[in-house]
Amino acid sequence: MSLDDAVAKPHERLAKALAVDLDAVNALIRTRMASEHAPRIPEVTAHLVEAGGKRLRPMLTLAAARMCGYAGPYHVHLAATVEFIHTATLLHDDVVDESGQRRGRPTANLLWDNKSSVLVGDYLFARSFQLMTETDNMRVLSILSDAAATIAEGEVLQLTAAQDLRTSEAIYLQVVRGKTAALFSAATKVGGVIAGAEEDRIAALHAYGDALGIAFQIVDDLLDYQGDTKATGKNVGDDFRERKLTLPVIKAVALADAEERAFWKRVIEKGDQRDGDLEHAIALLNRHDTLEATRQDALGWAETARAAMQSLPESELRTMLTDLSDYVVARIN
């Protein structure tokens, strides 16, 4: 490994190693997000697609397929599919969350409107299924439609569980699997499937994506309470203001005395939030050390991802994916 490679971030090394494939994915995305009849569609999607997402999910699919020796063209279709599903989810999330920023820019529904976000999301979702059918592989269709259902189910579950103090860590994990890990694990798994890999390798790829996605989401939740707005493009306390019961809070509620419980009940369940409540919430998280406990959970999931990779044959891509699982938690390490 050269010094340059050693200091480069793993997703940048992946992007370099997969550059030809990734160019093909980007070209396919541009072609397929076009709409002859409805110019509003590329207007809305360009905003998201060109905003420079890291293409993390498509790279997972490309890397998984290549690691398993795939030499055909369809990993590109599947990578574009995964990005379209992800983008559709973001668009529908914008409608839902009313958050003010996404990838450091104003969200689409502030620039356009809710109508466009819903319908253009639907369009990308339909486009993703068109792309999948072109692979002529029914198993990848099944995996990705299962993932799409799990994503929607997780988001709905979050609606009800988010403001309910009885939400357990187990339910949280279910929501996170739906919200993030389902698409990560589907992305890696379909790469193995399209390559015709052995079942134990497909299972390892799935396990890697699942654990990576969970680690990714826990880090996200953690940074929402202790991140740097400029670096993350997110506002500290967004989850708190949206009354989301994320892992640090769930752990703090479990350890709360009567007075603390009353506080969480007021701000999360009743949504009665006043000046200084966010600061008080963070003080409670620190009092019970739940930010640290949450951090340990994220590190544990990153370790699970690393372990899953070790069961696959050694390769440069395997090293990069292993490093990626370390990198996901590096911001909190």
Place this chain on the structure above:
Amino acid sequence: MSLDDAVAKPHERLAKALAVDLDAVNALIRTRMASEHAPRIPEVTAHLVEAGGKRLRPMLTLAAARMCGYAGPYHVHLAATVEFIHTATLLHDDVVDESGQRRGRPTANLLWDNKSSVLVGDYLFARSFQLMTETDNMRVLSILSDAAATIAEGEVLQLTAAQDLRTSEAIYLQVVRGKTAALFSAATKVGGVIAGAEEDRIAALHAYGDALGIAFQIVDDLLDYQGDTKATGKNVGDDFRERKLTLPVIKAVALADAEERAFWKRVIEKGDQRDGDLEHAIALLNRHDTLEATRQDALGWAETARAAMQSLPESELRTMLTDLSDYVVARIN
């Protein structure tokens, strides 16, 4: 034909002839709309699914498959798929249109909220793709994902075209194909495809669904200006208030003098609507006889549907589908 059959409405006769299949579709819909983890999902969908939609689209699939001699189980999956796509579209339409009624009940987003409508719609959409994959027939997946893309594209196109006085009848037709006819024609076509029918029959089934859907939508647009709220469950003038350029208005704009044009510009393009404007709009439609011209268009499409059916072998189901195309326009005949 018995006297009883002669007076029964064609969709009721279809429901009777397809009763066993339709029971299987309803059972499958109930099973698949369930969600172990997110009870909000069946709450929202039950509202729509039990509200007694006529199951028109699923019956089109079942009838098409049976007419082509299909004896397998998968027409039931495809019929449920089509209903799920339709229901998902309604849910997302509720977010979009902010209309006060749907099938004579308050819309889901008044009972729950926009978040649920978007995400439960996504869930049903994903569920529909899961159902399709179970048929193990890639061509039906391709047809239905094409339809889903056309639906979303049509809805987006409507957003921009709806309030633009330059919208032509050709663009209107494109919107209508997206909004309504794409799912009708996919519903009939996949019935033929799953049955392994000859290509000319599949083409006739597609043409029937397309023309039936267009007639259906034009009638809907017409009744929005002259319907009976109690009978249709719609409020007269909804489209006008939402500034939709539907066919009667497009025809009236084309025939408008300068003063009339200024009126349409104010109420549709600028959305500046005052007391008495709806009545004046209807007076203009009557002055140029565009409600009658629109009615003639609907009758023409119903005739196209009837003609497509005639190219298929004679059968009881064919008679019912032919009668259905007459029935769709009977309310305006």
